[in-house]
Each structure stands twice: as structure tokens, then as C-alpha cells.
Amino acid sequence: MILPCLIxxxxxxxxxxVFTLEPLEADTLVEISPVIVLSETDRQLLDKTLLHYYIFEWGEDNKACCVALGYVSLYNHSFQSNCEYEMDMESQMIRIKTVRxxxxxxxxxxxxxxxxxDPKPLWFDAL
Incomplete structure (x- = not known):
């Protein structure tokens, strides 16, 4: 599910x-994206490719990863973000909702x- 006003x-x-063509209220669910879960071994291979910048850590120990379908991998970062994401490992989904x-x-x-x-420095800022 992706809201039709998102582009x-x-x-x-x-x-x-990702942009919205319409105003959105706080706590609006804007996307539910299925993910493809990959093993720790697969993640080590992906970490050597451009996809490294688009995957999410996955699993209890964060050693696996996932590729989110939909728009999820295209949301840019901000420490003052206007949305948050929630990982549902059981359903293998990521949800995006507005925080304001x-x-x-x-x-x-x-x-x-x-x-x-969370204001802590990002992993790629250390590169």
C-alpha cells in the first residue's frame, strides 16, 4: 500500500x-511495504555493491538484511524527520507513518x- 498522493x-x-502532492496529518500511514529478507551471507555480498545504501538491517541481531519494495528505500534521511518507519519482522513488512x-x-x-x-551520527558519515 502506497498512498496515491506520494510521488x-x-x-x-x-x-x-518521496514527496506528497497533498497535505498529510500526523500519524498517517503512508506506506506498507513488503520486504525481501536476505541472510547474513547475502548481506556481506550486498555490502560490496551499490545496494548497500538501500538495504535495512534485519533480524534480532541485525546481521541479516532486507530489501524493501515500494518507495521505502527512496526516503531520504533527516535527523528532524517528518516520518518514521516500523519493521514488522513477523509479517516481513516495513510501515512508514508521519510524525507530524x-x-x-x-x-x-x-x-x-x-x-x-535519534540524533546519533550515521554509519555513512564515518566513511
Missing amino acids: IAPTPSMGRG AINAGEELFINYNGDWN
Whole structure:
């Protein structure tokens, strides 16, 4: 499920991103995406490819990974994100919901740390 008002569009500095064509209220479920779960061995291979930047850690120990279908892998990062994601490991889904009201035309962001307001440095900032 992806809200029909969401689109993928170019951003000034981050390539592509997810935008809304309509205003969204806080706590709006904007996407439910199935994921393809990959093993720790598969993750080690993916970590050597461009897909490394689009996968999510998965499993109790975060050693496996998943590829999210839908738009999930295209949400850009912000420490002041306007959305959050929730992983449902049992159903193998990722849900995206708003954490505040979002205006029409605004880009939707998630915090790559997992918690929408977690300020710790990101793994790729250390590269």
C-alpha cells in the first residue's frame, strides 16, 4: 500500500526522494511495504555493491538484511524527520507513518537511525 498522493521526484542535493502532492496529518500511514529478507551471507555480498545504501538491517541481531519494495528505500534521511518507519519482522513488512503534519509538495524523510528523533551520527558519515 502506497498512498496515491506520494510521488518520487528529484531533490536539489539527494538525488531522488518521496514527496506528497497533498497535505498529510500526523500519524498517517503512508506506506506498507513488503520486504525481501536476505541472510547474513547475502548481506556481506550486498555490502560490496551499490545496494548497500538501500538495504535495512534485519533480524534480532541485525546481521541479516532486507530489501524493501515500494518507495521505502527512496526516503531520504533527516535527523528532524517528518516520518518514521516500523519493521514488522513477523509479517516481513516495513510501515512508514508521519510524525507530524506535512504540507503538500513537502518531501517525506525518515531518520536512518530507526527512531525518528535519534540524533546519533550515521554509519555513512564515518566513511
